[in-house]
Amino acid sequence: MLDTMLTNVREKAPLVHCITNYVTVNDVANIVLASGGAPIMSDDSMDVADITSICGGLDINIGTLNANTVPSMLLAGKRSNDLGHPVLLDPVGAGASWMRTSTAKRIIDEVDLACIRGNISEIKALTIGSATTKGVEADITDIVTDSNLALTVTYAKEFAATIDGVIAITGAIDIVADAHQAFAIRNGHPVMSKITGSGCMLSALTTAFLIANPDNHLMATVAAVSMMGLCGEKAAVKMVAEGVGNATFRNYLIDNIFLLEADELEAGAKVEEC
Amino acid sequence: MLDTMLTNVREKAPLVHCITNYVTVNDVANIVLASGGAPIMSDDSMDVADITSICGGLDINIGTLNANTVPSMLLAGKRSNDLGHPVLLDPVGAGASWMRTSTAKRIIDEVDLACIRGNISEIKALTIGSATTKGVEADITDIVTDSNLALTVTYAKEFAATIDGVIAITGAIDIVADAHQAFAIRNGHPVMSKITGSGCMLSALTTAFLIANPDNHLMATVAAVSMMGLCGEKAAVKMVAEGVGNATFRNYLIDNIFLLEADELEAGAKVEEC
Amino acid sequence: MLDTMLTNVREKAPLVHCITNYVTVNDVANIVLASGGAPIMSDDSMDVADITSICGGLDINIGTLNANTVPSMLLAGKRSNDLGHPVLLDPVGAGASWMRTSTAKRIIDEVDLACIRGNISEIKALTIGSATTKGVEADITDIVTDSNLALTVTYAKEFAATIDGVIAITGAIDIVADAHQAFAIRNGHPVMSKITGSGCMLSALTTAFLIANPDNHLMATVAAVSMMGLCGEKAAVKMVAEGVGNATFRNYLIDNIFLLEADELEAGAKVEEC
Numbered sequence: 001m002l003d004t005m006l007t008n009v010r011e012k013a014p015l016v017h018c019i020t021n022y023v024t025v026n027d028v029a030n031i032v033l034a035s036g037g038a039p040i041m042s043d044d045s046m047d048v049a050d051i052t053s054i055c056g057g058l059d060i061n062i063g064t065l066n067a068n069t070v071p072s073m074l075l076a077g078k079r080s081n082d083l084g085h086p087v088l089l090d091p092v093g094a095g096a097s098w099m100r101t102s103t104a105k106r107i108i109d110e111v112d113l114a115c116i117r118g119n120i121s122e123i124k125a126l127t128i129g130s131a132t133t134k135g136v137e138a139d140i141t142d143i144v145t146d147s148n149l150a151l152t153v154t155y156a157k158e159f160a161a162t163i164d165g166v167i168a169i170t171g172a173i174d175i176v177a178d179a180h181q182a183f184a185i186r187n188g189h190p191v192m193s194k195i196t197g198s199g200c201m202l203s204a205l206t207t208a209f210l211i212a213n214p215d216n217h218l219m220a221t222v223a224a225v226s227m228m229g230l231c232g233e234k235a236a237v238k239m240v241a242e243g244v245g246n247a248t249f250r251n252y253l254i255d256n257i258f259l260l261e262a263d264e265l266e267a268g269a270k271v272e273e274c
Numbered sequence: 275m276l277d278t279m280l281t282n283v284r285e286k287a288p289l290v291h292c293i294t295n296y297v298t299v300n301d302v303a304n305i306v307l308a309s310g311g312a313p314i315m316s317d318d319s320m321d322v323a324d325i326t327s328i329c330g331g332l333d334i335n336i337g338t339l340n341a342n343t344v345p346s347m348l349l350a351g352k353r354s355n356d357l358g359h360p361v362l363l364d365p366v367g368a369g370a371s372w373m374r375t376s377t378a379k380r381i382i383d384e385v386d387l388a389c390i391r392g393n394i395s396e397i398k399a400l401t402i403g404s405a406t407t408k409g410v411e412a413d414i415t416d417i418v419t420d421s422n423l424a425l426t427v428t429y430a431k432e433f434a435a436t437i438d439g440v441i442a443i444t445g446a447i448d449i450v451a452d453a454h455q456a457f458a459i460r461n462g463h464p465v466m467s468k469i470t471g472s473g474c475m476l477s478a479l480t481t482a483f484l485i486a487n488p489d490n491h492l493m494a495t496v497a498a499v500s501m502m503g504l505c506g507e508k509a510a511v512k513m514v515a516e517g518v519g520n521a522t523f524r525n526y527l528i529d530n531i532f533l534l535e536a537d538e539l540e541a542g543a544k545v546e547e548c
Numbered sequence: 549m550l551d552t553m554l555t556n557v558r559e560k561a562p563l564v565h566c567i568t569n570y571v572t573v574n575d576v577a578n579i580v581l582a583s584g585g586a587p588i589m590s591d592d593s594m595d596v597a598d599i600t601s602i603c604g605g606l607d608i609n610i611g612t613l614n615a616n617t618v619p620s621m622l623l624a625g626k627r628s629n630d631l632g633h634p635v636l637l638d639p640v641g642a643g644a645s646w647m648r649t650s651t652a653k654r655i656i657d658e659v660d661l662a663c664i665r666g667n668i669s670e671i672k673a674l675t676i677g678s679a680t681t682k683g684v685e686a687d688i689t690d691i692v693t694d695s696n697l698a699l700t701v702t703y704a705k706e707f708a709a710t711i712d713g714v715i716a717i718t719g720a721i722d723i724v725a726d727a728h729q730a731f732a733i734r735n736g737h738p739v740m741s742k743i744t745g746s747g748c749m750l751s752a753l754t755t756a757f758l759i760a761n762p763d764n765h766l767m768a769t770v771a772a773v774s775m776m777g778l779c780g781e782k783a784a785v786k787m788v789a790e791g792v793g794n795a796t797f798r799n800y801l802i803d804n805i806f807l808l809e810a811d812e813l814e815a816g817a818k819v820e821e822c
Binding site: 022025026027029030034040041042043044045047050051054068250251252253254256257259 | 296298300342373374471
């Protein structure tokens with residue numbers, strides 16, 4: 001099934017509108033191209049509605065948001081909703097500042113999201129104070145391990161229900177859930193945290209998968225998350241074998257997205273329902 | 275002749291002021307350095323006039339324009355004109371949004387341009403509604419092939435005449451024309467479209483060539499376009515030989531600009547007058 | 549001693565708030581990660597005080613400053629001062645435009661700086677008109693060589709005294725000085741000037757060293773500067789051996805920061821008091 005998800009990306013070449021931070025934007029664009037999609041970056045309020053209209057979906061990443069781009073995120077999100085395009089939110093740094101947390105929450109309130117992807121700290125910051133999740137949340141630490149996996153899955157499903165979409169919590173163990181079903185994904189490598197942009201790249205890649213697989217956003221997200229982890233593993237093996245470091249690793253990660261065949265994804269994905 | 279053009283870049287080390295998008299700006303800077311030039315990025319309206327004054331020419335790229343950078347583009351363009359510096363416009367995404375199309379047209383109206391470089395869709399978007407080109411334009415598809423080459427060359431020459439500069443339409447076949455003469459360039463490789471920034475990099479590279487070769491902007495543009503394509507071919511051969519992907523290809527492309535000798539450009543350029 | 553400085557970075561994993569230009573920001577983030585630190589980029593005036601509060605220090609780089617980011621630099625700098633965090637200023641392009649020179653001077657006036665790092669032209673531009681340094685300055689050319697080294701060291705010490713911090717003047721010979729003591733560092737390779745961002749990366753790396761070594765900012769800066777130069781040498785050897793160019797060199801430079809062991813730094817640093 002994951003192989004079909006990737007084949008759909010390669011065949012449909014989804015156009016992804018990215019409002020994303022300037023730190024990792026080049027890698028984000030190149031990973032979308034590597035996957036078989038095509039990116040368009042645009043973040044001015046005069047430009048975003050036109051651009052999102054010719055794309056298939058929208059990736060909103062709040063990594064370096066500013067006073068000018070926040071309205072653009074809302075405008076583009078609403079236009080995407082009107083057009084029935086999937087919208088993904090990457091709440092980079094939610095919890096670390098008032099501006100990031102409040103902007104992410106405002107986007108959740110005003111835009112229908114197909115998916116939210118972040119690390120456990122960012123995702124938790126989005127629900128603090130929410131009646132639905134307050135109880136569970138208090139017991140979840142900021143690292144997902146086997147010992148708190150069940151609790152985190154319950155939390156993810158509850159949050160997914162409130163947005164009627166998919167929640168992807170990524171880290172050493174990734175969790176992808178909608179209201180009814182959840183998966184743990186055990187691909188990936190620790191060096192992925194030694195480059196900037198692993199998360200940003202995954203969010204844009206996921207958006208490409210969401211666009212190309214409109215009938216199953218849950219498994220589309222599972223496919224993107226496991227593909228990223230699997231390509232990270234392959235790139236790490238090559239990095240170690242060659243005695244290079246994190247900068248070259250970053251290139252190999254994107255290279256592997258470019259090179260990965262659909263059947264390799266199906267064979268290499270470590271996905272379990274939970 | 276192309277070899278001399280490149281030698282001039284290497285010897286004169288032209289300083290290129292780039293107002294360019296944040297997606298590909300790092301690659302743009304590194305390719306200018308690789309060519310032998312030096313880039314300065316500056317896009318605030320308080321800063322651009324000073325910066326453009328110490329440079330030899332200006333590359334205006336509208337890839338991620340915003341309300342703050344549009345006035346900077348006009349200001350810098352006019353100052354460059356006053357100083358007699360060549361100005362190149364890269365109309366990224368013209369035709370895809372009202373803001374991009376209208377900004378590109380406004381720059382064409384208000385700034386004397388030495389060169390406009392874009393793909394066929396972007397270039398066509400600049401002349402829609404123009405009496406001069408309307409007739410021809412209707413018959414040009416969005417891919418330049420041998421079957422529509424003659425028509426596209428006629429169109430490029432007419433457009434070049436209206437700006438009294440050089441038009442570079444790049445794609446599988448590149449066309450470089452002024453009002454009187456045109457060349458088709460058949461260097462390049464399809465993987466160049468699988469990285470972000472091939473066009474942006476070429477525009478900045480072309481600006482370096484324009485500065486270093488003030489007496490022949492037409493052949494300076496031909497040299498830059500063929501150099502980019504030739505280095506793309508070399509990088510693609512290495513990418514395939516090593517089994518790597520688009521991210522490493524991007525590095526090899528810039529590496530080859532850094533490494534290419536003038537006589538290699540002369541020998542490898544596939545340029546024909548048409 | 550330099551080995552301990554690096555070990556402290558690796559062990560303390562300092563969080564570095566970077567307000568830096570969009571040209572080299574990705575490399576800046578990856579080199580901080582390579583060193584063992586962690587970067588957070590944030591430049592909106594609504595966001596910077598929160599972000600700088602959770603970090604250990606601040607890197608202010610004026611490379612592509614604009615009307616929105618100048619107030620953010622001042623706000624973040626003052627908040628960092630209140631918290632006792634070290635603040636580094638990289639006056640990119642000071643002397644090249646009124647906006648850059650005046651912004652850099654304003655930051656120096658309003659923020660207590662632990663370190664200023666720039667090339668000789670940029671550093672000189674900061675003191676033009678200053679009674680303290682005017683005399684010496686007139687005799688310093690824009691390249692530091694053995695013949696003007698003593699004069700430049702005197703100038704650096706005087707400037708360091710006025711900010712009560714460290715001045716790092718980097719180039720073929722690097723000078724690191726506080727009011728009382730100065731060092732010349734002879735690591736590095738000319739190809740470092742053929743990539744964009746060598747200076748920006750060094751500034752962020754230095755900030756990580758300042759945070760992790762609060763008791764000795766002078767030697768922390770010496771360690772960062774010599775590490776950058778040493779890793780540049782290693783990367784250049786590999787670049788030449790493999791016949792690649794400046795883009796791949798850039799990756800190898802960051803890779804070497806990732807790979808360098810503390811004892812290699814101690815052994816390879818070419819540092820002399822002067």
